[in-house]
Amino acid sequence: MKLFGYWRSSAAYRVRIAMNLKGLSYEDNFVHLVKDGGEQLKEAYKAINPQGLVPSLELDNGDYLTQSVAILEYLEETFGGHKLLPETSQDRAYVRSLALSVACEIHPLNNLRVLKYLSNDLKASDEEKSIWYRHWVTEGFAALEETLEKNDHTGKFCFGDEPGLADICLVPQVYNARRFNVDLTPYPTIVSIDQNCQAIEAFNKAAPEQQGDAV
Amino acid sequence: MKLFGYWRSSAAYRVRIAMNLKGLSYEDNFVHLVKDGGEQLKEAYKAINPQGLVPSLELDNGDYLTQSVAILEYLEETFGGHKLLPETSQDRAYVRSLALSVACEIHPLNNLRVLKYLSNDLKASDEEKSIWYRHWVTEGFAALEETLEKNDHTGKFCFGDEPGLADICLVPQVYNARRFNVDLTPYPTIVSIDQNCQAIEAFNKAAPEQQGDAV
Numbered sequence: 001m002k003l004f005g006y007w008r009s010s011a012a013y014r015v016r017i018a019m020n021l022k023g024l025s026y027e028d029n030f031v032h033l034v035k036d037g038g039e040q041l042k043e044a045y046k047a048i049n050p051q052g053l054v055p056s057l058e059l060d061n062g063d064y065l066t067q068s069v070a071i072l073e074y075l076e077e078t079f080g081g082h083k084l085l086p087e088t089s090q091d092r093a094y095v096r097s098l099a100l101s102v103a104c105e106i107h108p109l110n111n112l113r114v115l116k117y118l119s120n121d122l123k124a125s126d127e128e129k130s131i132w133y134r135h136w137v138t139e140g141f142a143a144l145e146e147t148l149e150k151n152d153h154t155g156k157f158c159f160g161d162e163p164g165l166a167d168i169c170l171v172p173q174v175y176n177a178r179r180f181n182v183d184l185t186p187y188p189t190i191v192s193i194d195q196n197c198q199a200i201e202a203f204n205k206a207a208p209e210q211q212g213d214a215v
Numbered sequence: 216m217k218l219f220g221y222w223r224s225s226a227a228y229r230v231r232i233a234m235n236l237k238g239l240s241y242e243d244n245f246v247h248l249v250k251d252g253g254e255q256l257k258e259a260y261k262a263i264n265p266q267g268l269v270p271s272l273e274l275d276n277g278d279y280l281t282q283s284v285a286i287l288e289y290l291e292e293t294f295g296g297h298k299l300l301p302e303t304s305q306d307r308a309y310v311r312s313l314a315l316s317v318a319c320e321i322h323p324l325n326n327l328r329v330l331k332y333l334s335n336d337l338k339a340s341d342e343e344k345s346i347w348y349r350h351w352v353t354e355g356f357a358a359l360e361e362t363l364e365k366n367d368h369t370g371k372f373c374f375g376d377e378p379g380l381a382d383i384c385l386v387p388q389v390y391n392a393r394r395f396n397v398d399l400t401p402y403p404t405i406v407s408i409d410q411n412c413q414a415i416e417a418f419n420k421a422a423p424e425q426q427g428d429a430v
Contacts, residue, residue, distance in 0.1 A: 050357075050358040050359075050361040050362050051316060051320065051355075051358040051362075052358070053320070059305070063305065065305070065308045065309070065312060066312045066316075067311065067312035067315040067316060067319065069311070069315055069319070070308045070309075070311035070312040070314075070315055071308065071312075073307070073308065073311055074304055074305070074307070074308035074311075077304040077307065078304045089289055089292040089293045090274070090278065090280070090289070092288070092289070092292065093280045093285045093286065093288065093289035094280070094285075096282065096284070096285035096288055096289075097280060097281045097282035097285040099285075100282040100284055100285055101266060101281075101282060103319055104282065104284070104318055104319050104322075104323050105266065105268070105323060107319075108319050108320060108323035108324060109323060109324065109329065114324065117347070117350070118337075121343075121346070121347075121350075122333075122337060122339060122343060122347070124337060128337060131336070132332070132336075132337075135332065135336075140266075142265075143265040143266040143267070144265075146265040147265050147266075
């Protein structure tokens with residue numbers, strides 16, 4: 001398999017963690033999201049993914065998958081190894097809801113194309129952009145922290161003592177939050193789960209700074 | 216089961232369609248998103264869903280599920296009846312990627328809390344908000360239209376001739392696009408799929424105007 005990604009893309013970061021957790025090897029194809037207005041918006045990449053977003057995953061049969069959460073579900077359905085989702089449907093729904101509370105409620109508001117729109121079209125200042133960024137992270141993390149604190153399933157990780165789908169989405173968001181100087185002290189459960197993940201090789205190897213295109 | 220929703224919430228609309236397609240009955244619990252600053256932000260509802268978002272689904276055992284896409288996956292795993300996802304993992308990944316291209320790339324940018332932030336915090340004018348809204352819909356629909364046009368699986372619906380997960384996410388987004396006067400003529404495949412869905416009772420009964428809280 002070949003992963004089209006970018007070191008700082010948190011959606012690509014998710015897929016890297018999952019591949020590592022499952023012990024799957026993959027080839028990197030770096031798509032530079034910033035240089036020259038963004039390789040993801042050029043014809044060559046848009047032929048692979050018309051959305052102009054990373055990641056895309058090229059399968060061994062030459063077909064492409066897009067949308068990181070769909071790719072994570074595919075990896076879970078297709079490959080053995082470390083399980084990303086728990087056993088019962090209700091528990092699976094809970095873990096998916098945690099993952100989606102990051103993937104649908106925080107990350108889409110803070111990705112590169114949105115920040116660009118704020119500057120270019122709404123003439124937002126850097127300060128206004130930072131406030132915007134932190135607003136959606138803190139709103140999302142506050143709800144997630146409360147959910148994790150209240151739920152008996154919370155352990156070393158979002159669900160019990162093995163990392164899974166929710167942690168895979170959470171860790172890249174924590175990375176981004178730190179990058180944008182979000183104060184994480186109000187979210188001790190999130191911070192502790194992130195720390196527990198960082199101690200695992202699969203998460204560590206997937207970190208942005210470990211990638212071949214990191215600068 | 217009891218669905219906490221709002222007639223115009225497109226995430227609640229998705230769940231209503233899925234419940235109807237699977238022939239599941241449910242009780243409505245309307246959460247007024249606008250009145251008094253929004254019932255979804257009051258303590259009573261946030262005890263159910265700390266995110267302050269609809270929908271939430273109360274199960275017969277009294278537990279709650281949140282995040283519409285997680286709820287859709289739960290319904291698919293738990294109940295028989297109409298299938299929302301195809302058979303093979305690769306096809307399932309494709310259908311999920313279509314659904315998520317709406318649920319992660321269009322809808323989160325255009326929901327109520329974001330539009331409120333644009334007005335209140337960034338002092339965007341109504342005209343700027345409309346342009347913002349249409350920007351994310353047209354960008355998302357252009358990519359989706361291209362994907363659907365190129366893919367051999369596209370039929371009367373997003374995947375073949377039976378409606379599924381992708382259509383369930385698409386139809387409420389088309390509804391919203393029309394509400395915000397987005398010109399849909401560049402997206403004939405999307406428009407045709409929407410028309411085919413509208414001819415189905417399960418979609419029709421789920422439409423915002425058919426709900427008990429519609430005004």
